[in-house]
Amino acid sequence: MFDKFFGIYLLNKKLISNEDMQKILHHMKSTHIKIGTLAIKEGLMTGTQVEEINLLQRSKDKKFGELAIEKGLINQNQLESLLQKQSEESNLQLGQAAVDLGYLTYKQLDHELKNFQNDAGFSNAQLEALKTGDQEQIVRQFIDFDNPVFYEYVSLLLRNIIRFLDQHPWIEIEESFQFQKDPAEEVTAYQYLDNEQKIFTGIAMDEKTFKTLAAQFAKMPVEDDRLAEASITEFLNLHNGIFTVNMSNQDKKFEMSPPDISRNKLPGDMEVTGGKYQIDINTSLGKIKLILAS
Amino acid sequence: MSEDVKILVCDDSMLIRTQVQNVLTGAGGYEIFHTTNGEEAVKTYQKEKPDVVLLDLVMPEVGGLECLKQLKEVDKEARVIIMTSSGTKENLQEALKLGAIDFIQKPMDEDKLLSMLEKFKGR
Structure with missing residues (x-):
């Protein structure tokens, strides 16, 4: 780490x-x-x-x-x-x-x-988190979320990327992790999680990365666009499923909507009112932009 | 020679349907029917009378639990295995209460899926 x-x-x-x-x-x-x-x-x-x-x-x-x-x-x-x-x-x-x-x-x-x-410009707590390699601490030290469940969400996503897609994901450390603009020329797989507050979860990437990661997750060639879409949405669905189970064990109940795909823009107004975040996660297979909002 | 085991797969994900198809076709001895939502699953069930249903929980419109309820109304002996990535305690308890016979966690382990279905051969 x-x-x-x-x-x-x-x-x-x-x-x-x-x-x-x-x-x-x-x-x-x-x-x-x-x-x-x-x-x-x-x-x-x-x-x-x-x-x-x-x-x-x-x-x-x-x-x-x-x-x-x-x-x-x-x-x-x-x-x-x-x-x-x-x-x-x-x-x-x-x-x-x-x-x-x-x-x-x-x-x-x-x-x-x-x-x-x-002194890499990191605080002592940040450097300590980097040295120990504790993903959750790293996310906590570097990102300021308004929704506390997002910390666990990002840590779990990194673990699931390692488990299913790529051995070496790394978060781009930015000054701000606020969501900037709709991803152009990108494919976004997204899924809503509902409890008292609706959460938008999305992973956006360029077409090439989309196809590469889709084949990696499916463990088979995915020349068919629909199969590639099904593979990436299934990855998101699987990740959100595990997240939902983890939350349920902490007595936080979430209902998952079926995942969907949007090209070159995000769906509607994302149906949320709170903070919107974008976390760029690099992998050796390409960049994944995680979009979280509640 | 025994007949093929009829499997009804109900999942809105084309990936899962393709993966199940590949595994079962590779193993041989299965006839597979695909549906992408709960409503379609109930209609296909009535028409084809499958031996086992592999049912996803999270689907648009008629979700997995509602579909399970309807399948049991159509045939109280219906054998339904839940495929899920979101097996919260509440969901699993509810599915059991509604009469599901087993669960398989996504991403599915091929050997586990085959060993689950193997026992329906020769029935």
């Missing part, structure tokens, strides 16, 4: 683009954390020193650790400890992938990791 939010931090600082982030996430699956990267993380070497050793490696047929010891930058015990950590460490995969793909140098990685850990 630390990894993912380090990625968001890089995105917010415009050091990488959304496209870069998607490539990084793909690359991460096969990324092996290098000893130099770990040495930076552990404070044993600087980014400049790691880059020097990498340069040396091009002319000498020796391992990174051996050269670092020869240069007196680390000792044998430290190398062994780094090798041990190499097999345990997963927090640095994103940074490693960003370097491997040429989006960052080791020097930049060193600088940005320190910045991120010291």
Whole structure:
């Protein structure tokens, strides 16, 4: 989780683009954390020193650790400890992938990791939430909803995206999560949940993402538009079904209306009077805009 | 040789209907009828007299619970399995009270669905 939010931090600082982030996430699956990267993380070497050793490696047929010891930058015990950590460490995969793909140098990685850990513009509570990786806390720390059930809604949606669609969803941290405008050139699957207050739930995405996620959820090709629509609405219906059961266990009763599809606009006035929110969730398969209103 | 088990699937989602169709056709031994709403389901039930009904709870107009009630009025022996993603305690209790024989949680586990339906073969 630390990894993912380090990625968001890089995105917010415009050091990488959304496209870069998607490539990084793909690359991460096969990324092996290098000893130099770990040495930076552990404070044993600087980014400049790691880059020097990498340069040396091009002319000498020796391992990174051996050269670092020869240069007196680390000792044998430290190398062994780094090798041990190499097999345990997963927090640095994103940074490693960003370097491997040429989006960052080791020097930049060193600088940005320190910045991120010291002060990334996050409050202590926000940083703590990011470090522990608690989805609900992250949503609570970053988004100011007027309806308290929305916190649980977003956390559950992230878990359901991981369960059914994509291993690496991440929320784009924005200054405001207020709903801005009707999604143009997009497909929106939506469903109303009724209790004392009507809740609008919608997931909007571009046509390409819509088709890709539909096939992923259906676990079959969905060339037929109607089948793609049925797949995405079923995902929303399933998610809302689980949400409704969770709420019912807390004595909050919701009735679900059948889900529907709207193209290039939202349905009517969304039939709500309270706050309207838009949360952009990126996945390696494309962006999902979650729209919540009550 | 025993006859195919007649299954009536009632779900407004084309995805669920397609998935059930694929699983049952793959397994063999089933004749499948599809309906997309409660009203249609009751009419098809009367015409085809299926062995089992797979019924969704959340559907437009005539919802699952109302449809179950009507099916039981038509045939009090009707065997109805509820397919649901929103199995709240109240909904499930209500469905049981109305005479549903079982539930299957969405997304459906293929093996579970087949083992549920297998027992109707050779009846």
